[in-house]
Protein backbone atom coordinates (compact mmCIF):
# COMPACT_ATOMS: atom_id res chain seq x y z
CA UNK A 1 0.00 0.00 0.00
CA UNK A 2 1.06 3.61 -0.61
CA UNK A 3 0.07 7.07 0.55
CA UNK A 4 0.72 10.61 -0.61
CA UNK A 5 0.32 13.73 1.49
CA UNK A 6 -0.20 16.88 -0.56
CA UNK A 7 1.10 19.34 2.06
CA UNK A 8 3.78 19.62 4.72
CA UNK A 9 2.78 18.28 8.15
CA UNK A 10 1.03 20.44 10.75
CA UNK A 11 3.48 19.14 13.37
CA UNK A 12 6.01 16.39 13.99
CA UNK A 13 6.31 14.76 17.39
CA UNK A 14 7.38 11.92 19.64
CA UNK A 15 4.57 10.41 21.72
CA UNK A 16 5.52 8.59 24.92
CA UNK A 17 2.02 7.46 25.92
CA UNK A 18 1.73 3.81 26.95
CA UNK A 19 -0.51 3.00 24.02
CA UNK A 20 2.06 4.33 21.52
CA UNK A 21 4.72 2.31 23.32
CA UNK A 22 2.59 -0.84 22.99
CA UNK A 23 1.56 -0.27 19.38
CA UNK A 24 5.09 0.53 18.22
CA UNK A 25 6.94 -2.05 20.30
CA UNK A 26 9.35 0.78 21.15
CA UNK A 27 9.84 3.35 23.96
CA UNK A 28 7.91 5.99 21.97
CA UNK A 29 6.26 6.53 18.60
CA UNK A 30 7.38 9.29 16.25
CA UNK A 31 5.08 10.71 13.65
CA UNK A 32 3.83 13.54 11.50
CA UNK A 33 0.45 15.18 12.06
CA UNK A 34 -1.26 15.88 8.74
CA UNK A 35 -4.72 16.94 7.62
CA UNK A 36 -6.85 13.96 6.54
CA UNK A 37 -8.09 16.02 3.57
CA UNK A 38 -4.50 16.23 2.24
CA UNK A 39 -4.00 12.46 2.24
CA UNK A 40 -4.47 10.01 -0.63
CA UNK A 41 -4.19 6.39 0.45
CA UNK A 42 -4.07 3.51 -2.02
CA UNK A 43 -4.69 0.09 -0.57
CA UNK A 44 -6.63 -0.74 2.57
CA UNK A 45 -4.72 -0.91 5.83
CA UNK A 46 -5.96 -3.03 8.72
CA UNK A 47 -7.36 -1.01 11.61
CA UNK A 48 -8.20 -1.44 15.28
CA UNK A 49 -9.42 0.94 17.95
CA UNK A 50 -8.09 1.37 21.46
CA UNK A 51 -8.77 3.61 24.45
CA UNK A 52 -5.79 5.98 24.43
CA UNK A 53 -4.09 7.40 27.55
CA UNK A 54 -6.30 10.47 27.16
CA UNK A 55 -9.37 8.21 27.67
CA UNK A 56 -10.51 8.87 24.10
CA UNK A 57 -10.75 6.39 21.26
CA UNK A 58 -7.78 6.07 18.89
CA UNK A 59 -7.98 4.13 15.64
CA UNK A 60 -4.68 2.70 14.53
CA UNK A 61 -3.84 1.35 11.07
CA UNK A 62 -1.12 -1.04 10.06
CA UNK A 63 0.00 -2.72 6.85
CA UNK A 64 -1.74 -6.06 6.42
CA UNK A 65 1.24 -7.42 4.48
CA UNK A 66 4.14 -6.55 6.81
CA UNK A 67 2.47 -5.39 10.05
CA UNK A 68 4.18 -1.97 10.08
CA UNK A 69 2.22 0.66 12.03
CA UNK A 70 1.03 3.34 9.60
CA UNK A 71 -1.56 5.84 10.86
CA UNK A 72 -3.43 6.92 13.97
CA UNK A 73 -6.67 8.87 14.09
CA UNK A 74 -8.24 10.17 17.28
CA UNK A 75 -11.85 11.02 18.00
CA UNK A 76 -10.78 14.37 19.53
CA UNK A 77 -9.53 15.81 16.22
CA UNK A 78 -10.93 13.74 13.33
CA UNK A 79 -9.62 16.26 10.76
CA UNK A 80 -6.01 15.27 11.46
CA UNK A 81 -4.16 11.98 11.51
CA UNK A 82 -0.65 10.95 12.34
CA UNK A 83 1.70 9.05 10.08
CA UNK A 84 4.47 6.93 11.57
CA UNK A 85 7.65 8.49 10.20
CA UNK A 86 9.50 5.22 9.36
CA UNK A 87 6.91 4.61 6.63
CA UNK A 88 8.04 7.71 4.69
CA UNK A 89 9.99 7.11 1.47
CA UNK A 90 12.76 9.21 3.02
CA UNK A 91 12.48 8.95 6.81
CA UNK A 92 15.91 10.55 7.34
CA UNK A 93 14.30 13.96 6.79
CA UNK A 94 12.08 13.55 9.86
CA UNK A 95 12.73 15.89 12.77
CA UNK A 96 10.40 16.03 15.80
CA UNK A 97 9.15 19.45 16.96
CA UNK A 98 7.94 18.32 20.40
CA UNK A 99 7.66 15.43 22.85
CA UNK A 100 4.24 14.63 24.31
CA UNK A 101 3.02 12.36 27.13
CA UNK A 102 6.45 12.58 28.76
CA UNK A 103 4.72 11.77 32.09
CA UNK A 104 4.78 8.14 30.93
CA UNK A 105 8.18 8.25 29.18
CA UNK A 106 10.53 5.46 30.16
CA UNK A 107 13.09 6.87 32.65
CA UNK A 108 16.01 5.72 30.49
CA UNK A 109 14.81 7.61 27.40
CA UNK A 110 16.94 10.70 26.71
CA UNK A 111 14.65 13.61 25.83
CA UNK A 112 16.08 16.31 23.59
CA UNK A 113 16.42 19.62 25.44
CA UNK A 114 16.16 21.43 22.10
CA UNK A 115 12.39 20.87 21.76
CA UNK A 116 9.45 21.40 24.16
CA UNK A 117 8.13 18.56 26.34
CA UNK A 118 4.54 18.15 27.46
CA UNK A 119 3.56 15.80 30.32
CA UNK A 120 0.37 14.97 28.38
CA UNK A 121 -1.09 16.23 25.11
CA UNK A 122 -0.58 20.02 24.71
Ligand SMILES: [Zn+2]
Pocket residue numbers: 015016017018019020021029101
Ligand atom coordinates in the same frame (compact mmCIF):
# COMPACT_ATOMS: atom_id res chain seq x y z
ZN1 LIG B 1 0.65 8.24 22.00
